[in-house]
Amino acid sequence: MPAQKSQVLAIIGQGYVGLPLAMAAVDAGWTVIGIDNFEAKVSQINSGSSPVEDISDQQLQAAIAKGAYKATTDFSTVSQAAVITICVPTPLDEKREPDLELLRSATKGIAPFVSNETLVVSESTSYPGTLRDVIIPIVNDLKPKESQNLYFASAPERVNPGDPVWNQKNTPRLIGAIDADSKIKALEFYESICDAAVSVSTPEVAEAAKLLENTFRLVNIALINEFTQLCSTNNINVHEVIDAASSKPYGFMPFRPGVGVGGHCIPVDPLYLTWWARQSGVQANFVESADSINQMMPKFVAERALTLVEKKTGSPRVLILGVAYKPGVADVRETPATELRNYLKSKGATVAWHDPLVSKWEGSTSVDLDWDCDVAILATKQPGMDLRALTDRAVKILDCTNSLGNLEGVTAL
Numbered sequence: 001m002p003a004q005k006s007q008v009l010a011i012i013g014q015g016y017v018g019l020p021l022a023m024a025a026v027d028a029g030w031t032v033i034g035i036d037n038f039e040a041k042v043s044q045i046n047s048g049s050s051p052v053e054d055i056s057d058q059q060l061q062a063a064i065a066k067g068a069y070k071a072t073t074d075f076s077t078v079s080q081a082a083v084i085t086i087c088v089p090t091p092l093d094e095k096r097e098p099d100l101e102l103l104r105s106a107t108k109g110i111a112p113f114v115s116n117e118t119l120v121v122s123e124s125t126s127y128p129g130t131l132r133d134v135i136i137p138i139v140n141d142l143k144p145k146e147s148q149n150l151y152f153a154s155a156p157e158r159v160n161p162g163d164p165v166w167n168q169k170n171t172p173r174l175i176g177a178i179d180a181d182s183k184i185k186a187l188e189f190y191e192s193i194c195d196a197a198v199s200v201s202t203p204e205v206a207e208a209a210k211l212l213e214n215t216f217r218l219v220n221i222a223l224i225n226e227f228t229q230l231c232s233t234n235n236i237n238v239h240e241v242i243d244a245a246s247s248k249p250y251g252f253m254p255f256r257p258g259v260g261v262g263g264h265c266i267p268v269d270p271l272y273l274t275w276w277a278r279q280s281g282v283q284a285n286f287v288e289s290a291d292s293i294n295q296m297m298p299k300f301v302a303e304r305a306l307t308l309v310e311k312k313t314g315s316p317r318v319l320i321l322g323v324a325y326k327p328g329v330a331d332v333r334e335t336p337a338t339e340l341r342n343y344l345k346s347k348g349a350t351v352a353w354h355d356p357l358v359s360k361w362e363g364s365t366s367v368d369l370d371w372d373c374d375v376a377i378l379a380t381k382q383p384g385m386d387l388r389a390l391t392d393r394a395v396k397i398l399d400c401t402n403s404l405g406n407l408e409g410v411t412a413l
């Protein structure tokens with residue numbers, strides 16, 4: 001790629017965060033090297049087929065055709081870049097604690113090739129101190145001797161896949177840099193691709209703000225999920241209550257109940273917060289409690305659905321509608337549909353699922369809507385999901401999405 005280093009950006013991780021960032025940067029005039037250690041994904045991307053819903057094949061192909069974007073597995077290419085952003089997953093380990101292995105290995109991958117005067121930014125979500133205590137020491141340990149002037153910042157990604165309104169360009173970006181020069185470089189970079197960059201005093205403030213944002217969602221969803229169980233026991237429609245409360249013009253924000261929380265962020269990031277709290281000698285009881293309420297929701301939903309089954313003998317046949325964790329995406333990471341299906345099966349049900357955006361999930365395939373069932377659970381209402389095949393034959397549906405209204409045979413969660 002014959003471009004000036006000053007306009008070359010390297011992005012580590014070409015997923016839901018990295019690829020849209022790459023396209024936003026291409027639009028802003030950057031030449032982007034997209035690095036990923038998953039060879040098959042790199043080949044797919046270079047063939048012009050986008051692995052994420054928010055980026056169309058056409059957009060990707062145009063960026064490749066004008067020589068402004070290329071994916072690679074070769075970490076040494078970061079030596080051409082003025083800015084390197086790290087966008088790799090930060091999941092939980094088997095103890096449900098932060099697992100920074102991918103972040104560490106990505107950092108080790110770039111460090112030997114970081115050239116002088118490069119800005120290194122972490123966009124991955126993690127606990128406060130990750131940039132300062134994990135990333136910077138690795139880079140400083142492994143960087144070439146001649147690479148003296150390096151700049152570091154944390155700029156947690158806020159992208160909301162499938163959102164038609166908010167994207168990388170128009171969502172203000174938080175930036176916490178390690179020193180004054182890093183702040184100037186990071187602001188310069190993000191102001192070139194985003195409408196607004198918000199500078200905070202330290203990387204730890206930016207990292208903590210990201211955990212607060214997603215924990216705010218988790219606890220509010222847990223509150224409404226718990227409240228839903230209370231309303232359900234008392235035969236009150238929770239959505240009508242939420243709509244009623246929403247007529248208050250201040251001090252209330254509506255959240256809707258559902259099968260639980262899913263995806264790579266909301267079920268995961270708050271556990272980075274609870275872990276961080278424990279390391280600090282503080283118990284984040286409120287957040288832990290919210291996490292357990294959300295984890296119980298699939299069981300509540302399953303039991304509710306089974307009460308709608310009329311036949312009292314034999315194995316109830318249950319169809320789950322929508323297994324992606326939210327509408328508009330094919331992402332099944334941490335989807336609460338897993339627990340829903342497991343619990344239904346543990347109760348002796350025969351379970352199938354249908355999702356127009358997901359063809360394979362946990363070793364099984366999506367069935368057609370004419371699958372014979374006693375009850376269907378609408379877990380995620382995918383765009384274009386036409387449920388007439390079920391409503392026309394009066395299948396009972398438990399609607400966990402508040403999208404079917406008062407149709408005959410439909411019960412709201």
Ligand SMILES: NC(=O)c1ccc[n+]([C@@H]2O[C@H](COP(=O)([O-])OP(=O)(O)OC[C@H]3O[C@@H](n4cnc5c(N)ncnc54)[C@H](O)[C@@H]3O)[C@@H](O)[C@H]2O)c1
Nearest residue numbers: 013014015016017036037038088089090102106124125157
């Ligand atoms: N998905 C979201 O909605 C979202 C929103 C905001 C923030 N985040 C955060 O952004 C980060 C990335 O999430 P994502 O959803 O884009 O993940 P993703 O799984 O969609 O993509 C990550 C990519 O990184 C690659 N990868 C993993 N380890 C690597 C390594 N060592 N070197 C090079 N490539 C590597 C994977 O192959 C994958 O293609 C996470 O910290 C996440 O919490 C995600």
